[in-house]
Amino acid sequence: MAVRAAKELRDGDVVFVGIGLPNLACNLARATHAPNLVLIYESGAVGAVPDRLPVSIGDPALVTGSLSVASMADIFMLYLQGGRIQVGFLGGAQVDRYGNINSTVIGKYDAPKVRLPGSGGACEIAVHAERVIVAAALSARSFPAEVDFITSPGHAGKHGTRKELHQPGGGPMRIVTDVGILAPSPQDGELELVGIYPKVEVEDVKAKVGWPLRVRATLEQIPPPTDDELHLLRDVLDPDKLYL
């Protein structure tokens, strides 16, 4: 997943990074095809080059050696709302048919089955980033037809489509999972299968999604990670196995 997510990043992209897999993917991209990636963390570090794997979004290693430290007011108003972010990474407990993401609550808001951490910066990333990449393991529980709570808006939903809502950003353009890649249909924004990992069957993917999954005509065959990529991830970027 980290390897495939890294490939979604283009050299020179300005990326709003989260901790964990997004951070790994960004650093892998920086070490391979995208040396000019600019990493921005919601905590305020701009152009960070952490010399250790950050343990939190506000790790001091993100600050030391960065290009700039911005207040959170500037991060949200000038960078994110200001339209300066090309890529935002999001995760979530649930992702639905239209790419809406739930990181707030499983069950009812007032009577939760599981209370999750909440939005943090996720809602505004989903609204403003030019394109959003979602990384999450695929399962029918995590990919229902409709999320219990829309924390971060996708391509359509009960409040309307992105176009109707005049969303400045593009929304979730790639959902990178452990078995394949989903992307919104250009017609109606419904997530469809666009790429598949080696040795994975389309029917297996369909079984892990809570709606009748459409499959794009030309399905990308995702190559396995190269030895170099695995070496970078396992021995250089996350030697302490914090995330792998």
Added chain:
Amino acid sequence: MAVRAAKELRDGDVVFVGIGLPNLACNLARATHAPNLVLIYESGAVGAVPDRLPVSIGDPALVTGSLSVASMADIFMLYLQGGRIQVGFLGGAQVDRYGNINSTVIGKYDAPKVRLPGSGGACEIAVHAERVIVAAALSARSFPAEVDFITSPGHAGKHGTRKELHQPGGGPMRIVTDVGILAPSPQDGELELVGIYPKVEVEDVKAKVGWPLRVRATLEQIPPPTDDELHLLRDVLDPDKLYL
């Protein structure tokens, strides 16, 4: 005027300072009865202790050795609108019966007799400072019953009273002139004579004002500057006679 204006400042006041006479008055007050005066300049210098008489509101001498440098956004939003300023100094080409100040235009706005510099920060100082001190030489031309243009609101006028307008600040509380001091009447905000310099007659003051000037029952007799004060002003604070 500088000596008398200095006396309007209380130790510990946070003062929004302008260049010229206000700057002199503040530094005289700091050197005498108000050592804890905090000087803030609209350019962004907070707690400035200039080691030369600043030649502009953005003089580098205001920055070097100051307590803090704030962006102008912070100066206007957090300090001034935030209610952190006790005293604002204003001047102007015209001051009227209710303390409205004109620093925009003499004559009509669209067909000016004299085009003045405009508001700068004056309008917001008049709205927000806890109390405003105005320093200006008295003359019938400069003190008409009604100003040609209200740049900075006083106690009442065609738009309403301060109370009606819910102005957060107190408005012009002292008008320090070269012959006496005016202050708003507690009843209706009309400026009246409350203090007079030595060897000045009340009738002379009345002749220099464009409305029938009321005189407060207990008129302050302003003492002449002491030798110490004059020495401080002439030899220490403005040795190059830039403003005196």
Added chain:
Amino acid sequence: MTAAGIGSGGPAGARAPVSSAKLMSMSDAVSRYVHDGDVVVIEGFTHLICFAAAHEIIRQRRRDLTLCRLTPDLIYDQMIAAGCAKKLIFSWAGNPGVGSLFALRRAVEKGIPHKLEIEEYSHYGLMARFAAGAAKLPFWPLRNYRGSDLPDVNRQIRTVICPYTGEELATVPAINPDVAIIHAQRADAGGDAQIWGLYGVQKEAAFAAKRVILVVEEIVSEAIIRADPNRTLIPGIIVDAVVHEPWGAHPSYAQGYYDRDNDFYVAWENISKEEAGLQAWLDEFVFGVADRNEYLLKLGPAVRERLNAEDQVCEGVNYGF
């Protein structure tokens, strides 16, 4: 024309007192400036979170507080477990990089130790509440929340129509906490505080508050502050109390002083999972010590040795003219 309302509505604007009068112990600062029922903000985004103040508030058994913070973090988890909180205003409630906040979840889900009311935003929304409070504006407009369910569960998120474009924008209301507790690297005795590394929303929280308790790693001379005024984030004129409390942000961190104690953040998962364990921890590390100094002694020198910052000092710049 009738009453002109002279002098009406002038801001309360406290006089700046003589500097050294603000220096006091944490115990005095909390007893003087934090009251039952207050809206309290202890900010710091991962960086500069003032646990020392939270522990003193717990020891002084403050009650019915409305706690406000973007990330409740361990600090509010502890205060909630200790029964200080009536309500929580937040935007991301987790143990950052680790997992859940169990005391918070027990209070919300089961009412232990008592029911906790919550009011929830996104980071941008809560940041904007502080920004509005700091600027003494009643609301702040933002382009956000369209398509999200957040406004459905928080009626404080409203809308306003732009008078130029006709566009509908989201709004959040200003918040003006009764007291903000701000941790900084250093300040002079008058409270002019310098912060580097992550700023979080420290400036906005401080300016929004009615009272400010400033807690610092070091008290330095005014000359040090005045030598680099662009580094000053919080001016002394808005500060009521200055508390010198080295290591006061542990287990969070202070750039240039000590690293984040990630081991403790990880350990908190087990400490806090059951109520009894958490109470035992409070008994030992909060109620069992008189002040921060005793806490540090109890923590032991090995922890400080492990977390002590290495030197990586930048060059200065020229303020000459």
Added chain:
Amino acid sequence: MTAAGIGSGGPAGARAPVSSAKLMSMSDAVSRYVHDGDVVVIEGFTHLICFAAAHEIIRQRRRDLTLCRLTPDLIYDQMIAAGCAKKLIFSWAGNPGVGSLFALRRAVEKGIPHKLEIEEYSHYGLMARFAAGAAKLPFWPLRNYRGSDLPDVNRQIRTVICPYTGEELATVPAINPDVAIIHAQRADAGGDAQIWGLYGVQKEAAFAAKRVILVVEEIVSEAIIRADPNRTLIPGIIVDAVVHEPWGAHPSYAQGYYDRDNDFYVAWENISKEEAGLQAWLDEFVFGVADRNEYLLKLGPAVRERLNAEDQVCEGVNYGF
């Protein structure tokens, strides 16, 4: 449900090009990024006013510009006299500490060299227009202008009703200039710029603009910038061109580099009082030189000697952890 508008409305967000590609001469930067009819902002409140860029714009005979700045200062007086400006958006139009701006007054009062449209705010109002533009909000609310005649002569100053308190607040519309020219003390080749001393509205103007030309006293290595990231005000990702132009802010100043040339500000009163005198000055000091370097040679070493900054270097801080 019909079209979902996938990918619609994504921000233009230019890719960050490889760093050194942004380094160019002032002549190239102006010819590439400043066009006839543009809304142009050259900011800097007393400090860091980029006269070098203004002179190049005059030399390249740009026309019909809408010039925007809190204080037009000598820089826009010169551009107006040279016939570059169609409109001026401002908040205080004087020669600071000296007197009038005569070219501006001739244009407004007599239409010399041609009629100049003006749009006038207070400092707070115009600052807020930049802030709104930088945040890509269509307007900015402020508590101001009540009781003033300014809204009567500028219909862009409007009002909005607070959705919480019902209070009426003033508003100003966002401004998003076509190009902002920002002077800074130093930057790396990618345009990550550090400023100390007065900030003015440089950050807001830069983020509000569609294109940014950054002009600096010094190009430094990325390592210098990264050693003190809290000092960085403008990130390279929003910068299109980086111009190395020492003394480019003369007769204004650059803290730590050179003092304000107050003698020139005083002399401008006489130079500009009559149109012929001003044109003669432009002929000699703008049209008569090819670039900034020739301007400095013409100015002579004595002026630079007089204005050169003394050393007053602050201590660095520790970024270690």
